[in-house]
Amino acid sequence: MARRPARLKDIAAATGFSANTVSLALRGSGRIPQETRERILAAARKLNYLPNQVAQSLVSRETRTVGLILTSIVNPILAQASRAIERELAARGYSLMLSATENDIGKEIEAMNVFRSRQVDGMLIYAANHTELDHIRPLRKAGYPTVLLVDDPAGQLDVVSVDDRRGGEIATDHLVALGHRRIAFLDAGGGLGNFEKREGYQRGLENGGIPFDPSLVIDPRGHSAAAGYRAFSEFLASARSRPTGLIASNDLLAFGALRACRDRGIAVPRDLALVGFDDIEASEYAPVPLTTVHYGADELSKAAVERLLALVQAPDRLPPPKRFFIEPTLVVRDSCGARSGRGRRRSRARGADAASAVDLA
Amino acid sequence: MARRPARLKDIAAATGFSANTVSLALRGSGRIPQETRERILAAARKLNYLPNQVAQSLVSRETRTVGLILTSIVNPILAQASRAIERELAARGYSLMLSATENDIGKEIEAMNVFRSRQVDGMLIYAANHTELDHIRPLRKAGYPTVLLVDDPAGQLDVVSVDDRRGGEIATDHLVALGHRRIAFLDAGGGLGNFEKREGYQRGLENGGIPFDPSLVIDPRGHSAAAGYRAFSEFLASARSRPTGLIASNDLLAFGALRACRDRGIAVPRDLALVGFDDIEASEYAPVPLTTVHYGADELSKAAVERLLALVQAPDRLPPPKRFFIEPTLVVRDSCGARSGRGRRRSRARGADAASAVDLA
DNA sequence: CTTTGTTATATTAACGTTAAACTACACGGC
DNA sequence: GCCGTGTAGTTTAACGTTAATATAACAAAG
Numbered sequence: 185m186a187r188r189p190a191r192l193k194d195i196a197a198a199t200g201f202s203a204n205t206v207s208l209a210l211r212g213s214g215r216i217p218q219e220t221r222e223r224i225l226a227a228a229r230k231l232n233y234l235p236n237q238v239a240q241s242l243v244s245r246e247t248r249t250v251g252l253i254l255t256s257i258v259n260p261i262l263a264q265a266s267r268a269i270e271r272e273l274a275a276r277g278y279s280l281m282l283s284a285t286e287n288d289i290g291k292e293i294e295a296m297n298v299f300r301s302r303q304v305d306g307m308l309i310y311a312a313n314h315t316e317l318d319h320i321r322p323l324r325k326a327g328y329p330t331v332l333l334v335d336d337p338a339g340q341l342d343v344v345s346v347d348d349r350r351g352g353e354i355a356t357d358h359l360v361a362l363g364h365r366r367i368a369f370l371d372a373g374g375g376l377g378n379f380e381k382r383e384g385y386q387r388g389l390e391n392g393g394i395p396f397d398p399s400l401v402i403d404p405r406g407h408s409a410a411a412g413y414r415a416f417s418e419f420l421a422s423a424r425s426r427p428t429g430l431i432a433s434n435d436l437l438a439f440g441a442l443r444a445c446r447d448r449g450i451a452v453p454r455d456l457a458l459v460g461f462d463d464i465e466a467s468e469y470a471p472v473p474l475t476t477v478h479y480g481a482d483e484l485s486k487a488a489v490e491r492l493l494a495l496v497q498a499p500d501r502l503p504p505p506k507r508f509f510i511e512p513t514l515v516v517r518d519s520c521g522a523r524s525g526r527g528r529r530r531s532r533a534r535g536a537d538a539a540s541a542v543d544l545a
Numbered sequence: 546m547a548r549r550p551a552r553l554k555d556i557a558a559a560t561g562f563s564a565n566t567v568s569l570a571l572r573g574s575g576r577i578p579q580e581t582r583e584r585i586l587a588a589a590r591k592l593n594y595l596p597n598q599v600a601q602s603l604v605s606r607e608t609r610t611v612g613l614i615l616t617s618i619v620n621p622i623l624a625q626a627s628r629a630i631e632r633e634l635a636a637r638g639y640s641l642m643l644s645a646t647e648n649d650i651g652k653e654i655e656a657m658n659v660f661r662s663r664q665v666d667g668m669l670i671y672a673a674n675h676t677e678l679d680h681i682r683p684l685r686k687a688g689y690p691t692v693l694l695v696d697d698p699a700g701q702l703d704v705v706s707v708d709d710r711r712g713g714e715i716a717t718d719h720l721v722a723l724g725h726r727r728i729a730f731l732d733a734g735g736g737l738g739n740f741e742k743r744e745g746y747q748r749g750l751e752n753g754g755i756p757f758d759p760s761l762v763i764d765p766r767g768h769s770a771a772a773g774y775r776a777f778s779e780f781l782a783s784a785r786s787r788p789t790g791l792i793a794s795n796d797l798l799a800f801g802a803l804r805a806c807r808d809r810g811i812a813v814p815r816d817l818a819l820v821g822f823d824d825i826e827a828s829e830y831a832p833v834p835l836t837t838v839h840y841g842a843d844e845l846s847k848a849a850v851e852r853l854l855a856l857v858q859a860p861d862r863l864p865p866p867k868r869f870f871i872e873p874t875l876v877v878r879d880s881c882g883a884r885s886g887r888g889r890r891r892s893r894a895r896g897a898d899a900a901s902a903v904d905l906a
Numbered sequence: 907c908t909t910t911g912t913t914a915t916a917t918t919a920a921c922g923t924t925a926a927a928c929t930a931c932a933c934g935g936c
Numbered sequence: 937g938c939c940g941t942g943t944a945g946t947t948t949a950a951c952g953t954t955a956a957t958a959t960a961a962c963a964a965a966g
Contacts, residue, residue: 189661189687191922202946207924215944232687234662238608239922241599242951249642249663256628263624267617270645279659281610282643284631298640300550301595302610326550326593409830439830466825469770469800471832552952563916568954578914600952603921 190231198227210235241303250492251281251299253292254310254333259407260464261434261481262310265333268485269308276493278305287312287376293319300328306492308333313377317341327502329495331488335380335507342495343507344488351477351512352384353391355431355459358475358514360392362522364429364457368400370416370441371433372407381433381461400427404437412440420448428456435460435467438474442519446471453521463515475520479512551592559588571596602664611853612642612660614653615671615694620768621825622795622842623671626694629846630669637854639666648673648737654680661689667853669694674738678702688863690856692849696741696868703856704868705849709741710748712838712873716792716820717749719836719875723883725790725818726753729761731777731802732794733768742794742822761788765798773801781809789817796821796828799835803880807832814882824876836881840873 192203192210199206201224209216209224210233216224241247250273254262270280281304283295292312296319299307306329311317314334321340323330331342335349359367369385386396404415412432420426432438438460445452452458452472460467463478487508495502516522553564553571560567562585570577570585571594577585602608611634615623631641642665644656653673657680660668667690672678675695682701684691692703696710720728730746747757765776773793781787793799799821806813813819813833821828824839848869856863877883 193922203922204924204947205945207922208945211924217944220944234658236922237663238599238602239951240924242603242922242953243924245951247599257618257624257631258621258628260619260621260624263618263621266643267619267645270618270643274644279663280643282627282631282641283635284628297595302598302640409826413830436826439827443830465770465797466800466827466831469774469804469831470827471830554952564952565917565954566915568952569915572954576914581914597952600921601954603923603952604954606921 189236190228190233191236194231195224195227195233198231199224245303246305246496247303248277249279249281249302249304250489251283251295251302251304251307252310253283253285253295253299253307255285255287255312256407257282257284259434260436260466261462264481265310265485268482269489272486272489276489278493285312289313289316289319296320296323305496306330308488308492310334314373314379315377324502324505329492329498329502331492331495333484333488334378335509336505339507340505342491342505343509344484344491345507345509346479346484346512347509348378348380348512349384349387350509351461351479352381352431353388354384354512354514355461355477356385356388357391358516358520358522359429359431359457359459360388360394362429362457362520364427365392365394366397366400366425366427367394367429367431368402368419368427369431369433370402370404370412370437372404372411372437373433374401375403375405385431399423404440407434407436409436409440409443412437413443414440416441416444417447420444420450426450426456429459430456431459431461433461435462435464435470435474435476438467438476438519439470442471442474452519453524457521458519459514460519468517470519472519473517475517475522476515477512478515479510484510550597551589551594552597555592556585556588556594559592560585606664607666607857608664609638610640610642610663610665611850612644612656612663612665612668613671614644614646614656614660614668616646616648616673617768618643618645620795621797621827622823625842626671626846629843630850633847633850637850639854646673650674650677650680657681657684666857667691669849669853671695675734675740676738685863685866690853690859690863692853692856694845694849695739696870697866700868701866703852703866704870705845705852706868706870707840707845707873708870709739709873710745711870712822712840713742713745713792713794714749714752715745715873715875716822716838717746718752719877719881719883720790720792720818720820721749721753721755723790723818723881725788726755727758727761727786727788728755728790728792729763729780729788730792730794731763731765731773731798733765733772733798734794735762736764736766746792760784765801768795768797770797770801770804773798774804775801777802777805778808781805781811787811787817790820791817792820792822794822796823796825796831796835796837799828799837799880800831803832803835813880814885818882819880820875821880829878831880833880834878836878836883837876838873839876840871845871 192206195206196203206224209221273280285291289312308331310333335345336343371382374382389396402415402419404411450456460474460476463476467474467476553567556567557564567585570582634641646652650673669692671694696706697704732743735743750757763776763780765772811817821835821837824837828835828837
């Protein structure tokens with residue numbers, strides 16, 4: 185073998201018809217009679233023909249490809265979202281191109297250019313920094329279908345995202361309801377410009393009439409369990425007075441904090457109530473099963489793909505941007521202490537995820 | 546805005562040169578004088594020009610795109626491999642297309658066809674079933690650069706893979722060395738045709754002179770912690786005599802088994818020595834830190850990309866297939882009991898991953 | 907001065923496909 | 937016998953780029 189793949193022209197040569205007739209027959213045009221079609225189909229099969237999508241794309245001006253830009257595939261919750269996105273796209277005949285930025289805006293811009301050059305029909309972007317979206321805005325202005333997977337408070341871009349602010353708030357509300365007043369926050373996002381969870385945390389404190397103490401906000405400089413372990417260990421060593429509650433901005437960080445506590449003989453939840461974020465698969469199987477903020481990553485992905493394809497198929501110019509948020513819920517397990525009876529009431533357990541849309545006209 | 550992206554022709558019209566001159570200038574040809582080049586570059590920048598890679602691909606017959614087919618992105622170890630693959634490809638100017646099969650061979654074939662139609666320069670395939678590779682062989686025969694990320698014992702395909710057989714063997718050897726003789730195997734792969742780990746397990750038993758007992762092999766029907774929990778709970782409930790050791794074919798299954806033990810008051814490692822597979826990030830932070838088979842997913846990915854691109858750049862026909870294996874190592878933590886002094890000796894801890902190549906000429 | 911070469915640019919064809927326009931022939935109707 | 941209408945195709949042009957070839961202007965060599 186080793187020769188080049190078959191083209192329409194090859195089928196044409198094999199059957200004696202013209203390339204265009206072959207094309208029409210393969211696409212099932214009514215202008216081609218049964219018998220001709222069958223002869224052409226047989227030849228195509230024999231030659232193992234598959235249409236060259238590159239050539240098709242050049243003519244049709246669509247690649248049926250969507251670009252996904254995210255910070256890291258290794259983040260379990262982004263992996264889960266990626267799976268759902270790939271699934272939704274495949275079901276609609278689209279392929280997925282993937283690019284990871286590792287939180288580097290330069291790489292984010294580079295990825296956008298690569299995707300633009302490759303003529304993807306649209307992009308899904310989990311932005312590295314939620315406060316720096318100015319490099320993305322021109323894309324939309326130029327008519328490029330783009331959906332952001334994080335919030336754009338300015339409302340200039342299409343958004344399908346978890347309501348992280350609300351997530352931070354319900355986590356904090358929960359600990360406040362359990363009687364905690366010194367609640368620390370292990371926040372991987374803050375240093376990277378992803379401030380929503382912390383805003384929710386502050387709002388939760390406010391709800392409970394608790395003054396915000398900046399010394400209780402810890403930056404682990406990373407998203408890994410190792411970073412959480414290191415940062416919380418250092419915090420415990422240097423803090424004047426220990427908090428009774430801790431919220432981690434993701435579950436892996438919570439795992440690290442849990443280990444830091446074990447090392448120092450701090451019992452969770454007795455001495456420290458812990459709440460994580462994301463509800464990754466392992467969190468149910470942590471040393472102390474994690475109470476954590478859960479959200480429907482699949483539902484989110486589906487909504488994002490649907491919105492993106494609506495933009496792709498928009499007939500003329502793009503409709504005005506919309507923001508759509510998935511409402512997170514709290515999954516109460518052991519690490520917060522609600523089950524061991526320290527608190528007064530139990531928060532609702534995992535339920536169907538509610539969703540709400542905010543329309544900015 | 547909202548008008549179509551700029552083409553060479555638009556720059557040509559703006560500067561008064563021909564499209565071909567513009568093309569040459571943008572690609573830095575020596576045939577274009579400084580001043581002309583600069584005027585063209587300025588116009589290109591003003592028009593926000595990016596070359597249309599679809600058109601380039603049609604001419605050059607290469608897309609600089611690689612297709613990755615895997616079973617699930619959600620599997621942490623595959624996510625890690627995907628990250629490294631994307632990174633390696635990006636560094637070389639290639640883009641990544643991703644497709645997940647969820648262990649369905651039909652989807653695997655479909656993905657191969659989609660990628661072929663999209664003219665990817667090569668494919669990396671983490672096959673759903675290691676015993677069914679017959680749909681992949683014709684690809685290679687037809688001259689398509691393809692690298693398998695699992696073993697092909699027949700040696701007809703290029704392979705870059707972990708030596709899972711060896712992984713199963715060192716896990717088993719370890720437990721045998723610690724004195725265990727009833728060692729169970731929680732094997733998610735077996736039912737799916739991924740038999741290497743179990744073969745290694747059997748070889749390990751053989752090394753220790755322990756007869757193989759098929760009733761100790763458990764099929765969890767899934768890769769998740771939940772599947773591991775369910776399957777091992779059922780096994781414990783029905784088994785006549787309890788094993789003293791357990792090897793799980795991945796870490797999430799081990800997490801589930803750990804929980805099943807806790808529920809029944811079985812202490813790990815005292816009553817049951819446990820070894821996992823993959824060394825995912827969370828395994829260090831499990832209720833009992835997991836002893837587990839570790840391998841260099843990054844190294845593997847790099848080798849796979851290098852081999853694939855070597856095939857892509859092969860001048861004439863493809864060179865004969867090669868198989869390359871990454872040697873796994875055992876990371877000894879707490880769950881096997883080696884650290885608590887039950888065993889006689891300690892296995893080596895995580896080290897640099899060794900690698901070996903097997904050349905089939 | 908003609909030839910030869912060099913420099914700067916333009917023109918043409920090709921990549922594999924689809925869309926649009928065209929042709930050739932048969933068949934009814936009148 | 938001529939006209940319109942299908943039927944079953946073919947031919948041509950286009951998508952945006954690159955490669956190959958052509959050309960025009962001018963300079964240097966003989």
